[in-house]
Amino acid sequence: MKWQEISVTTPLEAGEAVAGLFYEAGAQGLVVEDKDGRVVLRGYLPRDETLKARLRDLQEGLKAIGRFFPGCRAELSSRSLEEEDWASAWKAYFKPLKIGRHLVVKPSWEEYSPLPGELVMELDPGMAFGTGTHPTTSMALEMLEDLIEPGDVVYDVGTGSGILAIACALLGARTVIAVDNDSVAVRTARENVKRNGLEGKVKVRKGDLLQGFPAGAHVVTANIVADVLLALLPQAAGVLLPNGRLLLGGIIAPRAPELVAALGNHGFTVTEEKRRGDWVALAAMKTKG
Numbered sequence: 001m002k003w004q005e006i007s008v009t010t011p012l013e014a015g016e017a018v019a020g021l022f023y024e025a026g027a028q029g030l031v032v033e034d035k036d037g038r039v040v041l042r043g044y045l046p047r048d049e050t051l052k053a054r055l056r057d058l059q060e061g062l063k064a065i066g067r068f069f070p071g072c073r074a075e076l077s078s079r080s081l082e083e084e085d086w087a088s089a090w091k092a093y094f095k096p097l098k099i100g101r102h103l104v105v106k107p108s109w110e111e112y113s114p115l116p117g118e119l120v121m122e123l124d125p126g127m128a129f130g131t132g133t134h135p136t137t138s139m140a141l142e143m144l145e146d147l148i149e150p151g152d153v154v155y156d157v158g159t160g161s162g163i164l165a166i167a168c169a170l171l172g173a174r175t176v177i178a179v180d181n182d183s184v185a186v187r188t189a190r191e192n193v194k195r196n197g198l199e200g201k202v203k204v205r206k207g208d209l210l211q212g213f214p215a216g217a218h219v220v221t222a223n224i225v226a227d228v229l230l231a232l233l234p235q236a237a238g239v240l241l242p243n244g245r246l247l248l249g250g251i252i253a254p255r256a257p258e259l260v261a262a263l264g265n266h267g268f269t270v271t272e273e274k275r276r277g278d279w280v281a282l283a284a285m286k287t288k289g
Contacts, residue, residue: 002047006058007040007077012278014065016225016252021061025054031055032134034277047080100142103167108195119170124188125160139274139281140223140249141167146272147245147283148173148221155179155239157209157222157232162189162202164221164247169201175215176202178246210235217241222248223281225260226259233266240286245271249281256280 005096006027008018012034018041019032027043055078100116106112108124115165146163148154151171156165159178168176178193188206189239194227200267209232210220220236222229229248236246246268252258259282260270267288 003104004045004047004055006043006045007053008043008062009035009038009040010065012037012039013254014068015041015251015278016227016255017068018062019225019250020227021058021065023228024061025058026050031164034134034135042152045272045277065126071289099138103141103170105141105163110225111265121163121166121170123163123166123192124195135276135279136223136250136281137163139276139279140221140247143272143281144168144171145223147247149218150174152218153177153216154219154221155210155213155217157188157220158224158228159204160185160197160223162192162204164223165189165202165204166192166196166198168219168221169198170196173201173219178204179207179209180204181206181208186274195215197262203242209287213239215239215241217244219245219247221247221249223247224243225250226252226255230262231260233262233268235266237266237286242286244286246284246286247281247283251280251282253278253280 010018022041022043027045031042033040065120080139096104096110096112097099098104102117102119104114104118104120106120106122108122112120114120144167147172148168152173154168154173154176156176156178159165159180165178167177178189183206186204186206193199193202193204216243217239220230220240248259263270263284267286268284268285269287270282272283
């Protein structure tokens with residue numbers, strides 16, 4: 001399949017809004033990099049009969065962002081590439097990475113000898129977001145080391161490459177159900193689950209947030225964007241057990257107070273806030289309802 005890589009460089013404060021535009025345009029995979037005080041977002045659109053309309057919508061959205069972020073100018077560029085070219089691009093900079101006390105993210109094509117106590121996740125991100133290199137993912141992984149307890153039932157929303165779901169299973173969760181609304185991400189996550197021998201613990205499905213999920217989860221994780229997290233909160237409150245734990249990542253710093261307030265309104269108490277650069281991750285416990 002042929003893909004169109006769309007790159008947008010913008011100030012950090014507009015990064016989340018641009019990410020939202022990519023999701024609305026139906027981007028199959030999104031890479032976010034902090035670079036010299038700005039953020040570079042790369043999304044991938046299939047080169048089919050819908051590409052022209054998707055690009056038009058994306059360009060119109062970028063123009064509109066300027067009205068909400070005065071002085072913000074988004075720089076857009078694009079190039080065509082084969083799916084194989086995408087895989088080669090990843091291999092150029094995706095190397096084994098130690099995160100937190102125990103977790104190691106290892107590309108499927110790299111050799112790695114784990115040290116005592118290390119839990120190795122073997123990943124091939126394909127066209128899906130999630131390698132651990134971005135602060136939103138690395139902070140979430142670090143926090144999971146203290147959040148997950150043996151025997152937990154976990155729901156992972158917006159699973160992408162499946163990285164958080166796999167980490168939860170390696171950290172002792174009994175059952176992990178991972179969901180994504182993107183069929184490419186679902187396929188990639190399933191392949192990564194199989195690659196790590198976790199088919200018995202981790203199930204991946206296509207769906208819209210937590211719709212249709214039964215109550216009874218100990219933990220809900222979601223590393224997405226603030227607007228989607230806000231929509232997720234009432235669903236998370238409905239499926240979590242009393243004292244259930246919630247991990248939210250992908251929050252640009254200016255939106256963090258809004259998320260903290262919304263958590264309180266839905267019966268959660270924030271137990272940890274982690275900040276790295278302009279990104280924030282939140283852990284919370286269900287204390288009401």
